[in-house]
Amino acid sequence: MADNRRHAAVLGLTFLLLLLLPQLATALSKPDLLTLGSQIAIYAIAAASLDLLIGYAGMSSFGHAGFFGLGGYVVGILAFHAADNSLFLGIVPGLTDAWLVWPIAIAVTALAALAIGALSLRTSGVSFIMMTLAFAEMLYFLFVSLKTYGGDDGLGFRRRNALPWIAPRDDVAFYYVCLAVLAIFLIAMRHLVQSRFGMVLQGLRQNERRMAAIGVAPYRVRLAAFTIASAGAGLAGALNANLLRYVSPDSLHWTMSGDLMVMVVLGGAGSLYGAVLGAAAFVGLQSVLAQWTEHWMIAMGPILVCTVLVARRGIWGLLAGRR
Amino acid sequence: MTALLQVRGLTKRFGGLLASGGLDLDVHQGEIHALIGPNGAGKTTAIGQLAGEIRPDAGTIRFDGQEIGHLPVHRRVALGLTRSFQVTSILPAFTALENLMLVHLVREGHPFRFLRSARQDLGLQRQARDSLAGLGLLARADIPAEDLAHGEQRQLELAMALATGAKLLLLDEPMAGLGPTESLAMTEILRRLKRQLTILLVEHDMDAVFALADRVTVLVSGQVIASGPPDAIRADPAVREAYLGAEAG
Numbered sequence: 404m405a406d407n408r409r410h411a412a413v414l415g416l417t418f419l420l421l422l423l424l425p426q427l428a429t430a431l432s433k434p435d436l437l438t439l440g441s442q443i444a445i446y447a448i449a450a451a452s453l454d455l456l457i458g459y460a461g462m463s464s465f466g467h468a469g470f471f472g473l474g475g476y477v478v479g480i481l482a483f484h485a486a487d488n489s490l491f492l493g494i495v496p497g498l499t500d501a502w503l504v505w506p507i508a509i510a511v512t513a514l515a516a517l518a519i520g521a522l523s524l525r526t527s528g529v530s531f532i533m534m535t536l537a538f539a540e541m542l543y544f545l546f547v548s549l550k551t552y553g554g555d556d557g558l559g560f561r562r563r564n565a566l567p568w569i570a571p572r573d574d575v576a577f578y579y580v581c582l583a584v585l586a587i588f589l590i591a592m593r594h595l596v597q598s599r600f601g602m603v604l605q606g607l608r609q610n611e612r613r614m615a616a617i618g619v620a621p622y623r624v625r626l627a628a629f630t631i632a633s634a635g636a637g638l639a640g641a642l643n644a645n646l647l648r649y650v651s652p653d654s655l656h657w658t659m660s661g662d663l664m665v666m667v668v669l670g671g672a673g674s675l676y677g678a679v680l681g682a683a684a685f686v687g688l689q690s691v692l693a694q695w696t697e698h699w700m701i702a703m704g705p706i707l708v709c710t711v712l713v714a715r716r717g718i719w720g721l722l723a724g725r726r
Numbered sequence: 727m728t729a730l731l732q733v734r735g736l737t738k739r740f741g742g743l744l745a746s747g748g749l750d751l752d753v754h755q756g757e758i759h760a761l762i763g764p765n766g767a768g769k770t771t772a773i774g775q776l777a778g779e780i781r782p783d784a785g786t787i788r789f790d791g792q793e794i795g796h797l798p799v800h801r802r803v804a805l806g807l808t809r810s811f812q813v814t815s816i817l818p819a820f821t822a823l824e825n826l827m828l829v830h831l832v833r834e835g836h837p838f839r840f841l842r843s844a845r846q847d848l849g850l851q852r853q854a855r856d857s858l859a860g861l862g863l864l865a866r867a868d869i870p871a872e873d874l875a876h877g878e879q880r881q882l883e884l885a886m887a888l889a890t891g892a893k894l895l896l897l898d899e900p901m902a903g904l905g906p907t908e909s910l911a912m913t914e915i916l917r918r919l920k921r922q923l924t925i926l927l928v929e930h931d932m933d934a935v936f937a938l939a940d941r942v943t944v945l946v947s948g949q950v951i952a953s954g955p956p957d958a959i960r961a962d963p964a965v966r967e968a969y970l971g972a973e974a975g
């Protein structure tokens with residue numbers, strides 16, 4: 404009971420802080436805080452979706468950035484064709500409305516994940532990690548080679564996707580959109596991990612043989628989880644492209660997958676909400692350390708090691724206690 | 727009368743080792759059929775093939791009038807065949823109650839429900855409690871399975887196998903690691919189950935085997951050397967020589 408109240412307190416305070424971030428940024432006259440805040444909300448979505456795999460299903464995907472970047476490219480490519488009135492593959496017209504583009508980004512990512520997962524999940528353990536990594540690298544090189552869409556340099560576009568009632572240049576409004584999407588996403592994920600499906604998933608993490616012996620087909624359940632989690636990454640990627648008005652192959656590089664894993668572990672794997680804290684810690688540290696040295700990852704490493712040693716359940720475990 | 731489980735020519739090699747050398751086995755409805763033999767005789771390997779975890783090199787497995795040799799584990803469970811493991815196999819991080827709720831929700835056939843909370847599902851909780859009560863574990867419902875005593879864990883695993891609604895249980899040494907009192911309790915539990923279902927029992931505890939079994943099959947080095955009623959097996963000179971001799975003294 405006391406634990407539950409502590410959970411609610413930590414969660415409530417975190418969201419209160421995020422809600423008031425724009426006012427804080429104005430008060431401190433640090434407008435950069437707003438961009439950092441949007442970045443945190445977006446990474447938190449991606450990290451929470453990865454936590455479904457790592458923390459709940461026990462599937463260590465090392466290709467999550469592949470789906471994050473793919474979602475971003477859907478936004479970028481549709482904006483590109485909308486800008487010059489051309490057709491994607493000669494059939495699909497460009498689009499800029501968020502209510503169309505974002506669901507398309509989710510659907511495209513989910514389909515890619517279904518195909519990639521169907522093959523990767525024939526393996527397990529280290530082979531599964533390598534398979535997901537390899538597929539993400541293939542996506543990376545695919546986008547590097549697409550010169551029409553900027554190749555190595557990436558693809559910029561002028562306007563964010565249009566949302567009803569929201570001015571495209573309003574950064575504060577866009578921040579609140581990201582925060583709202585994060586909140587909805589976390590609520591949906593909370594329901595998911597407590598549902599029948601979520602219980603089966605956690606059972607598979609603990610003991611696959613036992614689960615098969617009570618009648619579960621592990622492959623189908625894992626494929627569904629992989630698809631859902633990857634679609635979450637695609638949604639985050641679509642938001643990220645909107646934040647930056649730019650996508651590049653960097654967003655699906657394996658180092659990005661590594662960053663997302665770091666966020667999950669920092670926040671506390673298997674805690675879902677920890678993803679928000681992990682993303683905040685990561686983005687915060689990165690921006691502080693980057694002022695100090697461009698090799699900020701050198702300092703990030705020891706900090707990560709210390710966090711894991713001090714708090715095995717990550718920052719969420721430290722603040723909110725067990726489970 | 728045709729057998730509930732009919733195994734013919736079951737063969738499995740591990741490299742040069744013949745773990746199942748063309749096994750024939752009939753398990754009839756309602757009986758407890760014991761499969762005994764020294765360590766390394768191939769008992770666990772046989773169970774693994776019947777449950778669908780290990781692919782046999784040759785042979786047929788008919789269950790309830792249907793060839794099942796090609797079916798994956800979960801399809802065999804749906805038909806009414808499941809197993810327990812020699813080394814206790816439960817979900818350690820879940821409570822005893824959650825372990826059984828999981829079995830019942832899978833049995834109901836809705837593992838793909840994404841939104842409604844499963845833990846709060848009163849129907850599932852009630853079924854799980856009934857299952858725990860059946861093995862006298864109700865008082866331990868809210869204890870994480872990893873914190874249960876070894877004997878309780880063995881009972882929990884048996885409760886899970888039962889809750890699948892199995893017609894045939896393949897039990898791989900259910901008494902393994904149990905003390906004398908716990909073994910007697912487990913023997914009593916299995917005796918009570920006898921009326922409801924059919925059991926293929928792999929067991930080293932000869933007191934339990936001869937107290938429970940209607941038929942005994944003796945496996946040595948992947949070969950069946952004898953099969954028949956307990957009294958005949960006890961008297962069989964080949965069996966005494968190969969196996970019972972050492973233990974029965």
Ligand SMILES: Nc1ncnc2c1ncn2[C@@H]1O[C@H](COP(=O)(O)OP(=O)(O)O)[C@@H](O)[C@H]1O
Pocket residue numbers: 740743745763764765766767768769770771772
């Ligand atoms: N996966 C495996 N690979 C190679 N050899 C195995 C494997 N599983 C079992 N064996 C061998 O097969 C024989 C039968 O093992 P097992 O079925 O476990 O015997 P039992 O359960 O009767 O003690 C043993 O010699 C064992 O070492």
Ligand SMILES: [Mg+2]
Pocket residue numbers: 769770771812
């Ligand atoms: Mg064995």
